[in-house]
Amino acid sequence: MPNIFLFVLNHPKKVLFCIALVTYLFALSIVNLKYDFTIEQLFAKDKEETEVYFEFQKDFSREDNVFLLVHQIPDKVSDGFIDSLIQITNTLDNSPYFIEIISLADIYNDSNKKGDGYISRLLNIVSTDSTLGSIWLKLRDDYNTFQKRSKVIDFIKNTTTGFDWEWTYSGIPVVRNTYVEYMIKDNIKFIPPVALILVLSLAFLFRHWLYVILPLFTVIITACWILGIMSITGKGLNVMTYMVPTLLFIIGVSDSIHLLSRLNIYLRRNLDMKESLELSMKDMGVALFLTSLTTAIGFLALLYSSISIVQEFGVFIASGVFLAYVLTLTFIPSVLILLKDKIHINVHNRDNTRIMFLKKVSNVVNEKPKQIALASIFLTLILSTGTLYVSTGSSLLSDLHPNSGLYIDLKNVEKWFGGILPMEIIISRNDSVNIAMHDSLVMSHVQEFQEYVSSLFPHTNWISLQKVLKQVLYEISPQSEFPPDQETLDQLYILTQGQTENLINFEETKIRISGMLPDLSSEVLDSIEDSLEFFADSHFPPWLSINVTGTMPVALKTNNYLIVDLFSGFGLAFIFISLVMGLLFLSVRIGLISMLPNLIPIIFAADI
Structure with missing residues (x-):
């Protein structure tokens, strides 16, 4: 590994050229990145419930393709209202999107009473208080994908907007697309504050713009590489992997902070940039590798899951962690070597309030280790009682905010129909x-x-x-x-x-x-x-x-499988990481003790 470090420091331009070339190729492949947000991806593999569901679809037809358009009914149903309803249903029927359309017009149509349309008279076309009606639309299988459903939903809204009947758009296709849109929007909203917090934290820690830019570029390049790998392998973004870039943004920056912190120690000793980087890379290379390894093991434990997209999520995050490690030890040193003569590294005086506070905390820990250990054990035992009341139950709408439009619409439809x-x-x-x-x-x-x-x-x-x-x-x-x-x-x-x-x-x-x-x-x-x-x-x-x-029973059972898989995966990760730490320090006791700082916060979170 020292030879690799020396190569990076002696040939920074070659290293940066290789990184730029790989990044460019991955960036080109991102253009072809697929988006697949089908709910079937969340179903557990090789489980009886999943096999029964797909056998049901083969024997009968899909049951997750029904739109429910709710509209007002006038106090007195007139011929004009029925004519308008027929106009809407005819427009919808003339589109290529739907297999079947049922509305109030079918009930009022005399022809239905002479032989067909029996199912239309069995459905809940009218609300319990007779103030609302509904149009049932059965979507064709060819259009039951995320992108195509979006076009269908836009078409439905454009068709009904001309009629001021206070429409509510519901049904599983609407739920699926709106839910995914919420997730994407939340993810996009999440990135700016995370980036701002990282920028402020890095600026506070290092007080130099270069030390802020380099960690951010490192995680951006890491995210680009991972998205490129997703595209090349044909996996694409789904309801789990869409979170990978954001998580890498958070996890990947820690290696950069460790390396730059160690670099500042040597710079304060008046060593030149190259020597400081060489010593920092030698000091932190193995430590950062072990940190990345234990983090990756934690995510690779998701391979134990019976849900394929959860497995993919674990693999991509684990891969991203190691890519961030590699880029930290190649990209950052190469840039610093090239800029060492042009940019003065302002080493901030660390004798400040923050350092003094940390020294006091360290002194207390050294002076009273038994008291601190007993207090930690006592608090952990008290708070661990809350884990007994943690509920593993869930519902399909439990992740939605009660004030969100989708949640309100679904609850209203439950009340009406x-x-x-x-x-x-x-x-x-x-x-x-x-x-x-x-x-x-x-x-x-x-x-x-x-x-x-x-x-x-x-x-x-x-x-x-x-x-x-x-x-x-x-x-x-x-x-x-x-x-x-x-x-x-x-x-x-x-x-x-x-x-x-x-x-x-x-x-x-x-x-x-x-x-x-x-x-x-x-x-x-x-x-x-x-x-x-x-x-x-x-x-x-x-x-x-x-x-x-059906969609709801299988989805809820999948949630139960996911909970069991995550607990089992956590147990495996705990064992493997303890073994790694034990081998590193040649002590089982040290290996187990090193896991406590991670285990105790989990217990606290479960209690909350």
Whole structure:
């Protein structure tokens, strides 16, 4: 390593040229950086829930592609209002974006009452107080990506802006895009104050503009290289890796501070710049490497996660930490060597209030080590009791600020229409039994089950094959009970096949019960799933079974997996870093003690 340091100091222009060339090539590749904010990336790999969800999508269709446009309804619904509504739906229908559009116009259209449109009469088209209506839009799969959804949302808003009906735009596609936009905006807002704090801190520590610029350029180049690597490897930015540049901005600057602080020590001894840099690099090279190694191990522990984008996040951060280390020992010394004759390094007198304060603290620590250790242990034990009350439960909206527009809109839609978060219940028939899924026996069990589901969520309209057949039977013969005889059921099934093709799979071995729910916590959802499974086990024959899936259940279960993975990863990182420190100091005791300054703040944070 000393030979490498000497090469850097003897050939600064070559080193800077190589850094500039690599940076230029990576910067070119950033232009092709992809953005992929699909929610499926957050689903845990090789987990039963994830496999069931994707199997559901293959058997039926996506359930996360529904827009809900809420609008006011006049006190007296006039033909003019219906004509305007038809105009809006026709404009939306003539676009290439949607598979299906359902609105109040379908209910008022007499043609729907003569054969089709049964599902439109089962949906919550009107709010509970009859003051609001809704338009349901089913997005085509080709347009269900972040960039394309943005265009679709703009198209919807442009189409409806001409009608002053106090619109609320909701649905999973809106939630996805708005959530990502919030994250990107927050990340952008976060960078300027972080940069300002770094600039002020560096200026306060070193009192020289060069010592401020060089660390900042180091982390900027590091971020550029990492983004270039993302682009070249085809990974791109997602809901996790978009935070990588900002985190590197914070983590990567520490190496520069350590190196420049050590450099100032030698400069105060009146050594020239080259000799001071050589000694500083020799002193700090191994120490900074070990610091980078332990930091990287902490992030590489995320490889234990079952979520691929969390693994990628850990790898890219760990790589960035080492790139920042390399650039600290190459870029900064090279620039300082080239500027040593042109810029006078103003070494600030360190005999000031700050240094005096730190010396006093150091003296207290040296004089009273036992008291300080006992006080630390006592505070840690007291505060650790708070960790017993840390909740691991979450909901899909728990990360949103209650005053954010998205949160307010979603809560309003929950109040008006029961919710927009999809949950699917799949009822499957065992292959060993040759009974049609629209058989009267199956329909009887499904009706009983659906009544139980409706009792759990009274404000949610559950759509299923059984409910459509029951609705058609009611419109034909209001006095008839469901299920009717098998011959009538067969006729109803044939009559509604055009409308129920997404409610039963192609092999006709599974049917779905679809509902839009309010935001639920993971604990509540687990309890509901247990009650549904218990009801099915106690009321269904052995050849019928259920699976609960959908965007909300899978996302919440993924959150539970993530928590377990992070705790496990933390444990692994703790063990590996302790081993590294133990090998470094040839003492297991020192290795464990060195971890306490990191462990105690975590306990404090958990208590807060």
